[in-house]
Amino acid sequence: MGTTVPIFSHSILVCPTTVLNKMTSTESAPSVNGGQMVSIAVAERETGVGKDTLRVWERRYGFPRPVRDARGDRMYPREQIARLRLMKRLLDNGHRPGKIVLATDEDLLVLSGSQGGQGNHGGHSAVAAKSARDQTADPLPHSAELDALRSHDAAAFRSLLSQQMARIGLEQFVIEILPRLNAMIGNAWAGGKLQIFEEHLYTEQVKALLRQSINNLPPGTRRPRVLLTTVPGEQHLIGVLMVEALLTLRGISAVSLGAQTPLHDIAAAAIAHDVQVVALSFSLAFRARQLVPVVSELRALLPAHVRLWIGGMGVSRFSGNLPGVERLVSLADIARLVEETPESAGQTQPG
Amino acid sequence: MGTTVPIFSHSILVCPTTVLNKMTSTESAPSVNGGQMVSIAVAERETGVGKDTLRVWERRYGFPRPVRDARGDRMYPREQIARLRLMKRLLDNGHRPGKIVLATDEDLLVLSGSQGGQGNHGGHSAVAAKSARDQTADPLPHSAELDALRSHDAAAFRSLLSQQMARIGLEQFVIEILPRLNAMIGNAWAGGKLQIFEEHLYTEQVKALLRQSINNLPPGTRRPRVLLTTVPGEQHLIGVLMVEALLTLRGISAVSLGAQTPLHDIAAAAIAHDVQVVALSFSLAFRARQLVPVVSELRALLPAHVRLWIGGMGVSRFSGNLPGVERLVSLADIARLVEETPESAGQTQPG
DNA sequence: CAAGTATTTTTGTCCAAGACATAAGGAGGC
């Protein structure tokens, strides 16, 4: 998912890290102890907050404050898990743990409901939270798509998308409708108005529709050959699919490697597949600070004659320029970039 | 990916756990240091062996033996990562770390090549390994598909798959060809005969083909309604897609939430979508130790009337039974499970 | 010798407290 997605931090692929810790018996034991305690491994899995982080929060902020079992191991009560989940969501929206641990549960709920997707980082604090309570929460534009998602009607949602696509065409659909939808879903999720599984459903349906559309197009044959993927740390593939659709629409051959290809392997693949362009997609969930170093590194690994395109919401917030790297500010830029690629000159009609 | 996939441990979406630990720069930095070092977080992601376990192995067995960066942090050379992957694979097959750390790389290859997917647990040891050396090492069956992948010809590879599917039909293709291919790719990858990006390409192509096939079928309408997804920690979606294809082939309505849905949200989705069945896919990359606890936990979260199916290579190696959970030993079992589901009785013809 | 039980070894996960680099926030200057 994700290129252009305003995204929900741990939506579809949040968690994975370390691997689940403690074993099964640990999990069964809790249920014996009154039935509602979970080990630190389970807590990590259920909240998306790492074990180390859970311990350090406990040490620094005094929360969470798990009880200990006979062995001295942490056992988290369900309520703390629930609160951790809430906190995690706020963290993903730009809040800081030091601030929100002090807030009351009520404040957390208000915070999660009041603020939009991104942008408003900074000044948030427990205090700001209270003032926010006065505001009317985020108006969230009404849309048939959102209604379909909220009523869990995958077929209806899919139909709505298909109809729009049929009406305005794949290109316009990808360039105009999808970015808007992505933003809307992202906001709804961030505001707690959409559950995680509803957002998963959205992502799956859009991906399926895009893939279907791409499959129905004749395979691209024209230059430049483009390699599509995301870097490690970026799980969202929607952006890649959107670009793949636009390229294939123009008869350009695109090869997708899916998400999170190690940089070294991207470079190896670029050479093996003999592409002229490598295109990367970055969602808002991608750590902003990592963008420049990662892209620079990949640029260094790639042969000089291979162009590097980067796009997605994660790139939009970055203003600088990197030598040898081309930014895809809007999806419509693809046309321009394609024309600017020398290898394509013979076959595309500029202007 | 992954349900039934014999899979390559970190294929497409390896990482996730906690959030990527060290940053990307960690990943990029190494390339500066001679180009092939990875942090412990990355090592965990790429090998499937937990951080704690990596450290304890180093302490006890002297392997892996990472170098240290300026900060004193472990940096694993690529070769050790490759060896760890091989070891992980053997562990998943019932070997024990204390034995195989002593074996030579050659022995590891022989072991991984000589024995099939599962079954032969028990007596394996380094000694057994050596005797195995007499056997011909993993012959890696020659296949046109593998050749196409190795020559990076996505179109040719896709054609091969399409042709086979057209010849024997989607059902047989999913039940017979794909598991074999997955196993072959997994072996090739584990044996270092396939690069990461080649395996990414494989995964993407198969997923695209499956999705295309599913889209071409009429949407399922019959009971039971099935919810498909994977748990946090399991990124491989191929298994989910395979099951989705088989269900849709039978006219059964399946809803897919993609990979890594938090357990809580799986339960919420099951209720919201009013499904009779939740089906999970586990690849070999999924930590064996976590299977029982995770499944038990989800079972507890789900309403009693919702059935829980688990399948994939990650489940095959588990022999026990869990109350209220049904194992999908082979893909062909789907027919049986469907018939056994009460809600479907009115519409399916048993026996 | 088979089968079952007790004992030993192996193995993964957890804990503690500390260290440190990077991110975010804020101050100051152009």
Place this chain on the structure above:
DNA sequence: GCCTCCTTATGTCTTGGACAAAAATACTTG
């Protein structure tokens, strides 16, 4: 308003020790 320097906040990593569950081995008994 934008950029740079400085301070604080935060997450990840480190070491060495501990322990329970699983696996392997030894031992008993029929």
